[in-house]
Amino acid sequence: MPAKRERLARRRRAAGLTQEQLAELLNTDRSTLQRWELGNTTPLPEQQRKLARALNVTAAELADLLEPEHGNGSGSTTERVAYALQHPGGTDMATVAQLRQQVSDLDERYDRLPSTSLLADTAQALGQIGFLAKYARPSLRRDLQRVEATAATLLGQLVWDASQRRDHRTARHYFEQAGRAARQVNDPVAEGHALLRRSYLALYGEHDPVEGLRLTEHAAAVTNTASDVLTGLAQLHSAEAHAMLGETRRCEAALAAAETSFGKVTSADAAANLFSPTQFDRLAGSCYLFLGNHGRAQRILDDAATAMTAPTKSQAVVLGNLGLAYLHQRDLDSAVASLHDAIDVLKTNRGGGGLNVVSNAVRKLRRWRSEPAVQDVYDRLFSLMTAQ
Known part of the structure; x- marks a missing residue:
């Protein structure tokens, strides 16, 4: 029985591609790609050149990926x-x-x-x-x-x-x-990604939207011709920085710019693995929370939460923000339900950002602490934090 090429499959997933998507890029059948990953057949030299380009690896690196693995x-x-x-x-x-x-x-x-x-x-x-x-x-x-x-x-x-x-x-x-x-x-893609992560420190850790905006705009400038994904992400976080500053027009202009960048994304983007269809709604919902348009934030975040099925750190952030949007509209039952869902997700991944968002929302529930449903949220969050 041939040994599977696990490294090849992992590289495909790391590139953000399903078997169907990669097969389409290579103009071949999914079954052919499946046989390569199973180790049943080996791509021909011309196919290997296309495969290396699609996976963004060198010929030598691809040769290593095509070596079968025994065991794990x-x-x-x-x-x-x-x-x-x-x-x-x-x-x-x-x-x-x-x-x-x-x-x-x-x-x-x-x-x-x-x-x-x-x-x-x-x-x-x-x-x-x-x-x-x-x-x-x-x-x-x-x-x-x-x-x-x-x-x-x-x-x-x-x-x-x-x-x-x-x-x-x-x-x-x-x-x-x-x-x-x-x-x-x-490498402008790697540099832009590092700058974007630095902007998160300013925006969400130090609560400094001016510095955060400087970093996101710098990231967008660095990646402008290298990656539509990273440029769009930087523009989304620029929008959030403007929202934190109460600048509605500039926020919405940055959101529109991000939407344009995301509209140009292809699977060949060097940062394609960082792209998710829910990213725009996740950040747009957060923007409208900061701008005080809680009804609009709730509708956008509700769409994002519905579209996100896997228990990820990003999902915990969305559910926490959705809880806040409901809470600002005095919909206590919906807020509590969203926060319970967020805590369910946090139990699997202990997401730092999600935990902060949920903790902030729970603090705002203090005036309803005597309500049994609210007390239950407090108890679950306390248990989660003490278990870390």
């Missing part, structure tokens, strides 16, 4: 990286590809798992990448710096979440490290 494949990865750490001057492209895939896998799990569960592996990977980069030949050093930018951005977010969004200093250190690595290899 972790042993070969561990052995290859361990050998390179003992003989850093002999680091090869396959080792770099393994580290890139390891970081990609960790990044892919970020929105679904507690940040604390990913911290150690991400920190270890970043340390290994930095060590090997010191000894690698120039061409490989540049590849490692690209992976470093991704790993440092992820680690900054994990540290911030794990501290319940209190440790701004350490998170900023990693985001700045990511930005430096990205600039050294002239």
Whole structure:
């Protein structure tokens, strides 16, 4: 029985592609792609060139992805990286590809798992990448710096979440490290992503919309010709910064710009894995909450919550904000129901942003604390926080 190519399947998922979507890009059948991932057949040379472009990997990296894995494949990865750490001057492209895939896998799990569960592996990977980069030949050093930018951005977010969004200093250190690595290899996508994450510190941690706006506008300028996904995300967060400042016209102009950017997104975008169809509604709903248009916020957030079925950190934020929108409209029953749903999600992933939003909403319920339904929300949130 042939061994499955798990690394190939993981790389496809990390690129944000289903089997159907990738098959369409390659102008082939889903069944053909399925046979490649199962290890039943191997793509022809011309197909491999197209596959490498679609997955944004080099020919050498694709060759490694096409190697079958026996068992869970972790042993070969561990052995290859361990050998390179003992003989850093002999680091090869396959080792770099393994580290890139390891970081990609960790990044892919970020929105679904507690940040604390990913911290150690991400920190270890970043340390290994930095060590090997010191000894690698120039061409490989540049590849490692690209992976470093991704790993440092992820680690900054994990540290911030794990501290319940209190440790701004350490998170900023990693985001700045990511930005430096990205600039050294002239990677505007990685640089823009790091800038965007830095803007979150300003907007949601330090409550400084002026600094947040500066960073989001900088991110949009950096990624303008490199990624419609990241440009759109930066414009969305610029809109939220304007909303925090009470600037309705500028907020709505930034929302319109983001909608235009998202309308140009294709699966070939270098940051396609960061795109979600619900992102616009998630941020637009938050904007109208800040602007005090609670009815409009509730309708938009309700649509976003309905469209989000997986228990992700983003879903917890939406449900928490939806609870706030209902609460501002004095719809206590709906607010409590949304907050219960948010806590259900938080129990699976301990999302830092979602926990902050839900905690803020629950504080606003204080005047109804004597209500049994409200007390139940307090008890569940307390149990969740003490269990962390």
